[in-house]
Amino acid sequence: MATEDHQKGGSPTSTEPRDDGPTNAASLLSGTSGVSAEESALQHLNVDYNDDGDSAVGGMTVQTSTISVNSSFYNYVEENGRTYHKYKEGKYMMPNDALEIDRLELQHQLWLITLCDELSLVQVKNPQNVLDIGTGTGSWAIEFANRYPSAHVIGCDLSPIQPEYVPSNCHFEIDDAEDEWTYSQKFDLIHGRALVTCFKDPSIVIASAFNSLVPGGYLELQDLILPLRAIDDTLQGTSLDHWLTTTIDAAAMLGTCWKHSGDYVRLLEEAGFVDVVENHFQWPMNTWPKGERMKVLGRYMQENLLRILESLSMAPLTRGAGFTKEKVLELTAEVRKDVVNKSIHAYLPVVVVLKLFACWFLESSTSSAIQKSRGNITASDGSMTNIPTHYEILGLPETIRNDFTIPVQTLRGAYRRALLQNHPDKSQLPPKPTLTSQHTVYSIDQISEAFSILSDGKSRAKYDKELKLQNNSANAAGEKGKQAFRTGVETVDLDDLEFGEAQEEWYRSCRCGDERGFLIKETDLEEAAEDGELNVGCKGCSLWLKVLFGVIEEGIKPVDTGEDTDDLKEAL
Numbered sequence: 001m002a003t004e005d006h007q008k009g010g011s012p013t014s015t016e017p018r019d020d021g022p023t024n025a026a027s028l029l030s031g032t033s034g035v036s037a038e039e040s041a042l043q044h045l046n047v048d049y050n051d052d053g054d055s056a057v058g059g060m061t062v063q064t065s066t067i068s069v070n071s072s073f074y075n076y077v078e079e080n081g082r083t084y085h086k087y088k089e090g091k092y093m094m095p096n097d098a099l100e101i102d103r104l105e106l107q108h109q110l111w112l113i114t115l116c117d118e119l120s121l122v123q124v125k126n127p128q129n130v131l132d133i134g135t136g137t138g139s140w141a142i143e144f145a146n147r148y149p150s151a152h153v154i155g156c157d158l159s160p161i162q163p164e165y166v167p168s169n170c171h172f173e174i175d176d177a178e179d180e181w182t183y184s185q186k187f188d189l190i191h192g193r194a195l196v197t198c199f200k201d202p203s204i205v206i207a208s209a210f211n212s213l214v215p216g217g218y219l220e221l222q223d224l225i226l227p228l229r230a231i232d233d234t235l236q237g238t239s240l241d242h243w244l245t246t247t248i249d250a251a252a253m254l255g256t257c258w259k260h261s262g263d264y265v266r267l268l269e270e271a272g273f274v275d276v277v278e279n280h281f282q283w284p285m286n287t288w289p290k291g292e293r294m295k296v297l298g299r300y301m302q303e304n305l306l307r308i309l310e311s312l313s314m315a316p317l318t319r320g321a322g323f324t325k326e327k328v329l330e331l332t333a334e335v336r337k338d339v340v341n342k343s344i345h346a347y348l349p350v351v352v353v354l355k356l357f358a359c360w361f362l363e364s365s366t367s368s369a370i371q372k373s374r375g376n377i378t379a380s381d382g383s384m385t386n387i388p389t390h391y392e393i394l395g396l397p398e399t400i401r402n403d404f405t406i407p408v409q410t411l412r413g414a415y416r417r418a419l420l421q422n423h424p425d426k427s428q429l430p431p432k433p434t435l436t437s438q439h440t441v442y443s444i445d446q447i448s449e450a451f452s453i454l455s456d457g458k459s460r461a462k463y464d465k466e467l468k469l470q471n472n473s474a475n476a477a478g479e480k481g482k483q484a485f486r487t488g489v490e491t492v493d494l495d496d497l498e499f500g501e502a503q504e505e506w507y508r509s510c511r512c513g514d515e516r517g518f519l520i521k522e523t524d525l526e527e528a529a530e531d532g533e534l535n536v537g538c539k540g541c542s543l544w545l546k547v548l549f550g551v552i553e554e555g556i557k558p559v560d561t562g563e564d565t566d567d568l569k570e571a572l
């Protein structure tokens, strides 16, 4: 849905130096091979040394808000001539008054230009339930509701600054996104935009989102990355640089880090999301770069920056760094000069991080029947008990049990998530997402034990073996619907094994700790010669090794051993 104006730029695949950026949301997606997504996106920023005015923008004017807000909706506290949210007073440091509402509307336009009139980079088909976290003026939510009549869109915010008249498929709630989420429905798309200054711990919000998506749903975070950067050294030593750095430091002193958006990918992965995709864009500080598209973005950004100077820094600097209101205004007056200075080649990195809800998690969260059957084991008296496995306690999928090793990061994420899901009250962090009614609550001991056993190779192997035995007993007891448990299988070449001359056998250590857990004799290879592969179980535990080998000669002699194994020939 790119507008005509946005389609005038050079081809995104062109190898010629580009005078402009790509022109639709799809072509804006960065990711040129060999360079990082962010580096690749930077190619749109080239200084226009001939720019002596705004003529290239073609008479564009900055729009202001046309939304009328019913003032009776306001609850606010006043400070230094600005108003701030009353609910959870003091938590968010930017104002919620008419000036800020106008700025947010302007910034909404900036986002639309950046994404070529798209609200989202997710291809949502027939969305049913959509959530906009920290919705602000609600413009994104309202427009989404208008564009997708099938969707019911909820916008949540600390401040009641949304318009009174909205589409019937859209509504707003005053809520703290860092609190426990109590939505009864799951969402197809959870969206959050420009939230970098909002949360004390964004991982809480990301974890809530993780638990609130339908199978195949998306989390999309569109954000600014602070502080400003420059393509050269022209930002260094400026009042602008000093002002922003001081403000960010003051916010940190008040307990809110404003640099998390640069870490979204990691935070999403730690929450358990996989295949996270990030796309980078830039908002030039003013019209310093070449190209019509960059100049439009720069014009909007300049206006945005001029309006944000006071609203961004007043509260942090007065509350956290001992500034008076007058000192803040003095500083921002200096910064204004820098904002319109085209010889400072600064830009604000912008990132859109998308995540498709991880499929393996769906298995554990949606298939409760399967989960239950996996947990059943036979007790010594022959009765069926319903003891959860360590995998289930950590919310790990059935399939991961076949992996020889589970990445530490995956385990840590699962452990943390299990703690947060099951014990929001015990966490040192603020409250976490609610459990669904069908969710079993596991004790902290159960979760800790599951983590410590699964993260240690030896104890995991031992545990897998016990689990397999229990599973076999259950199968022997004739339990219907029982899923056979498959232990970890690693595939290797025969070359990867050691050959012990004394015993005339190949061997390999197992992660259960047995140095010669896997043993293969000539006769084993002879028997499996036709298949070219041999499955060998560890003699100390339940793990398996699949060994590949090739036989190329009659009389079968391993090619690469050169040892006294004359009747085998192996060629891999």
Ligand SMILES: C[S@@+](CC[C@H](N)C(=O)[O-])C[C@H]1O[C@@H](n2cnc3c(N)ncnc32)[C@H](O)[C@@H]1O
Residues within 6 Å of the ligand: 085, 092, 104, 108, 133, 134, 135, 136, 137, 138, 139, 140, 156, 157, 158, 159, 175, 176, 177, 178, 192, 193, 194, 195, 198, 199
């Ligand atoms: C910079 S504005 C962005 C608004 C909107 N997403 C947009 O892009 O126009 C951030 C918004 O998040 C809200 N906010 C801050 N902390 C929040 C929290 N903990 N829970 C919900 N909303 C929050 C603020 O009140 C503010 O309206």
